[in-house]
Amino acid sequence: MRIPHRGRGVAAVAVTLALICPAVATTAWSSAAPASASEDEAPLALVPRPVSLERGPGSGFRLGPTSVIVAPDDAAPVGEYLADLLRPSTGFSLPVSDASAATSAITLTLTDAASTDPEGYDLTVSEGAVAIDAPTAAGLFHGVQSLRQLLPAAVEATQAQDADWVVPAVVIEDEPRFEYRSAMLDVARRFYPVDAVKRYIDQIALYKLNTLHLHLTDDQGWRIAIDGLPALTEIGASTQSGWAPGSNTGDPWFYTPADYAEIVEYAASRYIEIVPEIDGPGHTLAAQASVPGLTCDGVPTAPYYGFDVNLPMVCATEANSANIRDYLEKVISSVAAQNPGQYIHLGGDEVPNPPAGWYEAYTAMANEIATEHGKTIVGWHQWAQGATLPAGSLVQYWAEGRVNRPKIGVGAESADIREVRAALAAGARVVVSPADRSYTDMKYSSSTAYGLSWAGLVNLRRAYDWDPVTELSSTDGTVKVVTEEQVAGVEASLWADRAYRGSTSLPTSHSQFIPVEQYTDHMIFPRMPAIAEIAWSPAQDKDYTEFLSRLTQHDDRWDALGYEWFRAPDVEWEPVVPVEPELIHHWTFDETSGQSALDVVTGVRAAVDGGTWTPGQLGGAVSLDGVDDGVALSAAPVSGPWTVASWVRRTGARSSSALLSDTSSGVRTAIKLEQYKATAKVGFTQLGVADHRSEYATPLDEWVHLTLVSDGATITVYADGTQVSTVPGTATLGLAQLGRLLNAPGWPGASDAAAVDVDDLRVYTGALDRAAVGALWDAVSPAPATVEVDATTRCVAGRVVISVRAVNVGDVAVDLQVVTAAGKKSFSAVAPGASAHQSFATRASTIDAGTVTVTTGGAGGTESEVTAGHPALDCG
Numbered sequence: 001m002r003i004p005h006r007g008r009g010v011a012a013v014a015v016t017l018a019l020i021c022p023a024v025a026t027t028a029w030s031s032a033a034p035a036s037a038s039e040d041e042a043p044l045a046l047v048p049r050p051v052s053l054e055r056g057p058g059s060g061f062r063l064g065p066t067s068v069i070v071a072p073d074d075a076a077p078v079g080e081y082l083a084d085l086l087r088p089s090t091g092f093s094l095p096v097s098d099a100s101a102a103t104s105a106i107t108l109t110l111t112d113a114a115s116t117d118p119e120g121y122d123l124t125v126s127e128g129a130v131a132i133d134a135p136t137a138a139g140l141f142h143g144v145q146s147l148r149q150l151l152p153a154a155v156e157a158t159q160a161q162d163a164d165w166v167v168p169a170v171v172i173e174d175e176p177r178f179e180y181r182s183a184m185l186d187v188a189r190r191f192y193p194v195d196a197v198k199r200y201i202d203q204i205a206l207y208k209l210n211t212l213h214l215h216l217t218d219d220q221g222w223r224i225a226i227d228g229l230p231a232l233t234e235i236g237a238s239t240q241s242g243w244a245p246g247s248n249t250g251d252p253w254f255y256t257p258a259d260y261a262e263i264v265e266y267a268a269s270r271y272i273e274i275v276p277e278i279d280g281p282g283h284t285l286a287a288q289a290s291v292p293g294l295t296c297d298g299v300p301t302a303p304y305y306g307f308d309v310n311l312p313m314v315c316a317t318e319a320n321s322a323n324i325r326d327y328l329e330k331v332i333s334s335v336a337a338q339n340p341g342q343y344i345h346l347g348g349d350e351v352p353n354p355p356a357g358w359y360e361a362y363t364a365m366a367n368e369i370a371t372e373h374g375k376t377i378v379g380w381h382q383w384a385q386g387a388t389l390p391a392g393s394l395v396q397y398w399a400e401g402r403v404n405r406p407k408i409g410v411g412a413e414s415a416d417i418r419e420v421r422a423a424l425a426a427g428a429r430v431v432v433s434p435a436d437r438s439y440t441d442m443k444y445s446s447s448t449a450y451g452l453s454w455a456g457l458v459n460l461r462r463a464y465d466w467d468p469v470t471e472l473s474s475t476d477g478t479v480k481v482v483t484e485e486q487v488a489g490v491e492a493s494l495w496a497d498r499a500y501r502g503s504t505s506l507p508t509s510h511s512q513f514i515p516v517e518q519y520t521d522h523m524i525f526p527r528m529p530a531i532a533e534i535a536w537s538p539a540q541d542k543d544y545t546e547f548l549s550r551l552t553q554h555d556d557r558w559d560a561l562g563y564e565w566f567r568a569p570d571v572e573w574e575p576v577v578p579v580e581p582e583l584i585h586h587w588t589f590d591e592t593s594g595q596s597a598l599d600v601v602t603g604v605r606a607a608v609d610g611g612t613w614t615p616g617q618l619g620g621a622v623s624l625d626g627v628d629d630g631v632a633l634s635a636a637p638v639s640g641p642w643t644v645a646s647w648v649r650r651t652g653a654r655s656s657s658a659l660l661s662d663t664s665s666g667v668r669t670a671i672k673l674e675q676y677k678a679t680a681k682v683g684f685t686q687l688g689v690a691d692h693r694s695e696y697a698t699p700l701d702e703w704v705h706l707t708l709v710s711d712g713a714t715i716t717v718y719a720d721g722t723q724v725s726t727v728p729g730t731a732t733l734g735l736a737q738l739g740r741l742l743n744a745p746g747w748p749g750a751s752d753a754a755a756v757d758v759d760d761l762r763v764y765t766g767a768l769d770r771a772a773v774g775a776l777w778d779a780v781s782p783a784p785a786t787v788e789v790d791a792t793t794r795c796v797a798g799r800v801v802i803s804v805r806a807v808n809v810g811d812v813a814v815d816l817q818v819v820t821a822a823g824k825k826s827f828s829a830v831a832p833g834a835s836a837h838q839s840f841a842t843r844a845s846t847i848d849a850g851t852v853t854v855t856t857g858g859a860g861g862t863e864s865e866v867t868a869g870h871p872a873l874d875c876g
Contacts, residue, residue: 043546045553046149047529048208048536050174058127060169063151065092069106072098077269078140079108085148091160108140109133119210120175123147125167138271139175142208146172149206149557156560178468180394180431180489181535182211182275183528185520186441188218188286189241190496191253192516198266200520203563205270207532212267213275213345213378213491216335219285219304219311220497223254224276226334229291229327236286239305241497242507260338268340275378276339278331279347281313281354281362288314293323307497307506309350316358324362328369336373344375348383349398364388378431381416384423391427394488395420400436400455401471402853406821408472409479411844420472420481430482432468433491438531440523441495444568446815446857447781449501449720450519456817456855457865460568464530464547467539475850490535492528494520501719502699511680511697514724518564522722525558525565526551548572559770564723567774569781585635585735585763590619597622597631607632611739616759617647617703617782624739626652626755632742633660635735637667641767642733644671645707645760645776650698652755653680659706659754662734663687663744669734670741671708673698673754682706684715684727687744694725703757705777711767721777723770735763786810789868791820791852795875800847802870806854807835819853846874 044053063086071079076096083094100107107129114122114133121134121143132143150168154161183204185192192200201212216223222236237254238245255263267274280287285304288294295301296315304311316324335344346366351359363379363386370377377383377393384395399416407413413421420430435442435455442458443451456462468490472481499519500512507513529551552573558565567573586601592613596605610629611622622631644660655678661670668687675683675693683693694717698704707718708727715727736742738761740753760780768776788807793800802820808830816827822840830836849872856864 042553043549044150044168044170045550046146046172047547047550047554048533049538049547049550050146050172051538052173054171056169058169060125061128061130061167063090063092063165063167064104066104067092067094067106068104069094069096070098070100071096071106071108073110074137075108075110075140078137078144079106081141081269082144082147085144086155088159089155089157089161089163090165103128105129107131108143110137110140111135115139115173115175117175119179121146121172123170123172123174125150125170127169130167138210141205141271142174142176143172145206145208146174149554153554153556153560156557176208176536177538178487178489178535180211180491181209181532182213182431182433182489182491183209183524184213184215184433184491184493184495186215186218186494186496187223188215188279189220190499190513190516190519191221191223191237191240192496193251194255194259194262196516196520197263199517201263201267201270201272203520203524204528204532205272207529208536209492209532210272211275211489211491212272213277213493214263215277215279215495217277217279217286218283219308220306221253222286222290224260224335224338225254225257226331227337228330228334231290232287232331234290235300235303236290239286239303241307242305242500242513243510244305245303247510257338264339273341273343274339275341275343275345276335277345277347277378278335279349280366281316281359282311282349282351283309283347284314285311287327288312291327293320294327296320310352313351313354313358314362316362317355318357318361321361321365325365325369328365332366332369332373332375336370336375342376343378343394344370344373345378345396346370346383347380348386349380351382360386360388362386381419381423381430384419384426384428387422389423389426389428393423393426393428394431395423395428396431396433396491397472398433398435398439398493401434401466402436402456402819403821403824405471405473405475406850408474408481410474410848411846417472417481424482424486429486429488430468430472431488431491432471433493434466434471435493437462437466437471438490438492439495440492440527440531441498443503444527444566447720448566449522449722450503450514451498451523452495452503453857456819456853457857458527459570460526460530461544461570463527464533464544467534467542469539476848490531492524492531494523501696501724502702508700509680509697511695512699518724521558521564522566525563526554526568526571529554567721567778569778582765583762584638584765585633585761587631587633587738587761588619589613589616589622589759589761592620599633599635602635604634606634606738614757616757617705618760618780621647621649621757621759622738623651623757624754626654626657626753628740628750628753630740630742630750630753631738631758633735633738635763637662637669637735638733638763638765640765641710641712643707643709643762643764643766643768643773644733645705645762645764645773645780647703647759647780648673648698648706649703649757650674650700650755651757653700654753654755656752657754657756658685658737658739658741658752659756659758660733660735660738661741661744661752662736663741664734664736667732667734667736668745669731670752671733672752673756682708682717682725682727684708684731686731687741692727694727696725703759705780707768707773707776709767709773718773718777721774723773733763782812786864787814787816787854787856787866789852789854789866791868791870793847793870793873795873796841798845798875800842800844800873800875802840802842802847802852803837804840804852804854804868805835805837806830806866808832808856814856817855817857819855821847821850845876846872848872 672683
């Protein structure tokens with residue numbers, strides 16, 4: 001394949017792969033015609049989309065027990081990787097050889113005839129043979145990922161599967177659009193153990209990303225050992241966001257040289273380069289707590305474990321320059337020695353109002369030292385303020401396009417854009433990672449349990465529907481800040497300071513923090529593959545609907561890999577038939593008055609004993625006071641597998657509280673909203689026998705949809721459709737009381753009463769599977785909020801003012817965020833029928849026609865985004 005490209009030619013070595021497979025239909029796909037299939041078949045599930053693909057002719061192949069892989073010389077590591085990938089699920093031996101085989105063989109080729117790009121590849125699947133040709137082993141590795149995606153999803157299983165290992169006949173010619181295709185992992189604010197980092201490497205490798213940006217240092221933690229500065233890990237690694245010094249009772253929160261070498265080596269085996277980030281001169285409180293010379297008075301700061309940004313920078317006065325240089329020399333030389341790659345990321349963001357000369361002094365020293373160690377510098381786009389940026393450096397643009405784009409070329413451009421222009425003038429290129437598009441810690445919707453929303457809500461469409469060149473262009477496309485050649489690449493950035501449930505407020509307990517793997521899965525799938533396609537695939541013919549037709553076939557693959565991915569509700573995933581053996585009870589609590597609640601399945605009313613009525617998530621709810629209130633459900637216990645699902649809002653903390661219970665002889669069980677001994681964790685109790693506890697705590701004063709699924713051996717706990725924990729024990733489900741125990745052995749009267757609001761309580765016989773729980777969550781999620789927006793422009797003292805009015809036309813109160821070219825404003829709890837008004841003063845006397853965006857959220861509904869146009873105006 002010879003696709004015109006700015007890449008380099010490479011020497012050739014031969015490798016061959018061949019397999020046997022049955023006939024398949026013929027279709028075509030090229031850069032001129034997006035991935036497609038005939039009307040009776042789905043498109044091939046390839047993400048990112050290849051440059052060119054044709055289907056047919058011939059029977060294709062079937063991987064079988066006699067198949068072998070031939071991978072001589074430099075191709076051998078890729079051959080071994082492929083064999084290791086296929087052996088567990090297929091059960092085939094798949095020997096790797098350096099000699100060709102006549103049948104059921106693998107024929108791969110390392111050759112510069114394949115692509116002018118070092119990471120390009122050709123993949124040809126014809127009758128009786130598979131050929132992957134590439135100029136480098138990295139190209140072969142990317143070809144293997146495409147072959148992997150053409151196999152059934154069961155290939156990802158860790159045990160032998162009964163599957164037909166058929167690969168359709170295809171001819172693919174492919175290469176990346178950008179050479180720098182990155183994912184960032186924030187291990188500073190929340191530490192990721194080595195195995196969790198390696199897992200992330202495998203996740204991004206599947207989608208042909210080739211760079212792992214490790215955010216190793218920040219205010220909240222220092223994660224890499226530095227020769228000559230042991231206090232950086234002794235003190236600086238003692239904290240995380242939300243975790244004070246002394247709270248770590250496990251392994252250290254940093255990477256030893258051996259740990260780090262293991263990460264680098266593992267990444268290299270996936271043809272991924274590590275880009276280490278040592279942030280400065282801001283985001284350095286962990287360093288300032290460890291190295292006395294970084295503060296002006298020589299006194300280390302206290303270790304920091306909060307959540308703020310824009311904190312004090314290091315003391316970069318002329319008088320303190322020797323201390324700063326000594327620190328940078330030791331840190332950069334040590335980091336450079338541990339990282340064989342070409343790049344080092346020096347940070348540079350969020351340094352508010354530095355004293356004159358401080359920022360420039362720090363960046364000049366860091367640039368000089370890094371260059372002396374042979375490293376190419378990467379910095380956040382603010383790094384260009386330093387005015388000593390070496391030519392060939394990279395700056396990473398992370399600002400919000402929806403704020404900056406309207407200002408490009410129309411007068412006073414934002415500081416972000418000016419800094420990008422300064423970097424380009426110095427001979428740098430840009431890595432594009434706009435926060436409102438590719439920051440994967442942004443919430444999908446207002447109901448997302450984790451992450452933040454300061455850059456807006458980033459659903460899958462927003463993560464896909466953008467381009468790195470147009471992101472740095474005016475809204476009408478007439479003014480471009482960067483050219484295609486000035487864009488080095490794209491990054492999906494995962495920050496981890498809000499890796500806990502209830503992230504709209506600060507955590508009150510370590511129990512809110514979930515495993516880092518679970519947080520990662522939820523936030524990057526499905527968005528990371530979308531961003532990976534932007535980095536790899538041609539910009540032309542890009543189509544979101546067509547992308548979804550391929551991506552939605554990956555859900556079974558993610559399940560097979562054990563990923564706890566987010567079933568984005570704005571996407572039609574593969575059809576899911578909810579597993580509902582039988583819905584046997586459903587209390588809606590929509591009565592709003594009276595002393596009974598109707599079970600709409602059985603028609604039987606339950607006595608409400610002291611509870612009151614309150615608005616719920618799906619209508620009405622019952623509110624219990626945590627003293628002796630309860631609802632006498634009086635339903636028969638359920639033995640065997642069962643499922644309970646309900647909206648709950650804990651309104652007060654108790655040392656022990658029951659959600660459902662039955663104290664009668666022969667049952668004596670309770671689902672605990674707060675398990676015994678003030679653990680605040682959801683649990684399951686066998687009265688007088690055992691108190692089983694999960695690791696999940698429901699938030700205070702916040703609605704959450706809680707589902708517990710018992711398979712007869714273990715109870716799995718879901719919150720808002722996402723698995724959050726398990727309970728190591730199960731038994732018969734008691735359904736006598738809601739919100740309390742009543743006449744438990746040794747405890748006459750009401751006890752373990754819960755202070756809780758409850759809405760839409762459902763009970764099933766049988767264990768709902770993960771997909772069915774997700775489907776139930778989709779069904780019970782609040783409807784989107786509704787808002788009408790009007791935007792006008794007017795003249796005030798010769799300047800343009802943009803006026804915005806947003807009216808809540810829905811039925812529930814909503815939070816609003818208004819974003820214009822002149823700024824943004826948030827409003828809390830705008831009541832139904834009420835409106836929010838805001839005027840935004842510009843500094844310009846003229847303005848072109850443009851748009852404003854209003855994002856809605858809040859407890860009353862899921863997010864929505866509305867745009868409205870405003871007219872042009874000349875106040876001259």
